[in-house]
Amino acid sequence: MAKIVKRKDLAAEVVLMELEAPEIAKKRKPGQFIILRVNEQGERIPLTIADSDPDAGTITIIFQVVGKTTMQLRDLHEGDKIADLAGPLGTATHIKNFGTAVAIGGGVGTAVIYPIAKGLKEAGNNLISIIGARTKNLLILTDEMEKISNRLIVATDDGSFGVNGFVTDVLKQIIDEGIKPDIIYAIGPLPMMKAVANATRPLGIKTIVSLNPIMIDGTGMCGGCRVTVNNQTKFACVDGPEFDAHQVDFDNLGQRLKVYNHQEKESCKIFG
């Protein structure tokens, strides 16, 4: 059982929670995630550890409401408990001073990139952050990202805030300005990550993405999270979730994410 000590709506259907998890809070590193189960009938779902407070013994998760489990989670209150919480899982981000680092977050991917960006900044990188969303009221963590970045550029698809366009457009712009990133981290919807990979491949800029396949155990036991990287099969929960963007087979991942579309819709419909 893990207690919800704080709950806050960040944007439309994007919720932040602080959960009591003293051991995980002590141990976790940027890039790692947890797996939780809301109740006895619940599914196990992975969520990134967006932040932690080892002294308070809490971790922060930020999730977008997309299906039944995240709806159930959304409806919980401060003081409620969730049935199971395990972690920290996955390989931590390899963080060092690369020089100039660009952190790109799309949608709720900003929650996943935030701890990594923070780590990169603390390691001494010149950190340029780009965050984007479809529209203004879906933007999250703009203040937090502003605080840790040397430079932050915000973009919206509809131009309701910041640059009018995609994060890839912004990336191209800053490269045209003459900035030479030593490394790029891009986390967001699959099409966004694929677009970034395609943009940086010809330029030879090392690019890392964090993949979000369907998981169960998160410990390397089921192989359900397998992804194709450099024509090899990898288990994202233990070998990742971060991989070299230029080697990821995004189409295979996109296809695997649709396996249960039908059942997921059914679950949501019954849940109402």
Place this chain on the structure above:
Amino acid sequence: MAAEQKEHKAKKEKIARQDMPEQKPDVRKRNFDEVPFGYTPELAQKEAQRCLQCKRPSCVEGCPVNINIPAFIKLIAEGKFTEAARKIKEENALPAVCGRVCPQEAQCEGNCILGAKGKDKPVAIGNLERFAADWEREHKEVTVPQIKDATHKRVAVVGSGPAGLTVAGELRKFGHEVTVFEALHKSGGVLVYGIPEFRLPKSIVQSEVDYLSKMGIKIVNNYIVGNTRTVDELFADGYDAIFVGSGAGAPMFLNIPGENLNGVFSANEYLTRSNLMKAYKFPEYDTPIIKGKRVATIGGGNVAMDSARTALRLGADESYIVYRRSMNELPARIAEVHHAEQEGINFKILTLPTRIIGDENGFVKGIECQKMELGEPDESGRRRPVPVKGSEFILDVDTVVVAIGNTPNPLIPSTTPDIKTTKYGTIIAEEGSGLTTKSKVFAGGDVVTGAATVILAMGAGKKAAKAIDDMLKS
């Protein structure tokens, strides 16, 4: 007198081996309830009377933990069922499990003198063991054993499979403080996530776990040693010894084209979804599974049988076992193969999958296979299957389950470099004690042997408990 004895013996041989009543194949293949109902007391006593009470019982030698088989069978014959269960428990803490899942034909029953003569069948030792254990549990006769005075020594056990549960129970009896750390949200290891409900009801595993809790063992779920805390950090927390029983839980794949298509599962994933997450009760339970209409399971062991039979219960019209050797080489328990055949599993033997074919949306639509024939014997003495040229054909299926084996998860050795492993990834441990290359760290079960059996994991746990106790006392 001599004549009387002879007559007595002859009468004994007349009793045929008593089958357990079970659900009819066409009914059970559509539900997840346990297949056999178990013996009635009458059937159990009748079967028990078949035992010759051998002076030098060969059956006992066949049992990896040397249960006093004639003694417990005699108690059943006398109607002392609870006493029989306690007799078994002197050597085996999980008789309700072992009676159901041990490969008896290769162990106790394979060595029974009655079967050796060829004319008769061996005593149904497994069925009787199960009966005694079920009786004791169902009649609430299970009592918590005597626990020795507190030694104030603390032992951490990693993994709650048969090895970990056994170590924990034994060490607790010796008076040590024991904490079991389990990665998953439920305890029992393969017994809960792998072996299906229709073969081993989860309530039985749960009652064994509850029993350990009653003995004062602390079980911490959702705790991944290596991630949540490493072995060295556990020592820093004040544990005096650590037992690693983390099993062989990492699935192997075939490495053939198409394995990452939608509808291809490792047996671990398929069974975990169905058993641990109760996907067969979707949408009451949230975890989905593909309920394929035509399912192919690749492999021939218990894991493959469990997967193929699960597929039927999830509603498959056709469930195939695709195995590259012949029926004689199937490594599964005889009882499982028999049950699978009764339920109409379609065995495609001497068949090797070479490619999985997908449709335009990335879902499985078939497997390309090649026929095999048996050639010269290989190192294992089994005749090596060799492909028959030009024999390729396509099996029309929508779901594929890969059940070709599991290896140990590398997490613990990779976070504890002084625990050395073999090239197969199994932890190197001393025969007998289970001591690893790291001081005060012991290991046993599948993580040491590679995927094996419940009873061997328990046997290893028992020996390690003794060695740990000796170490803690000195």
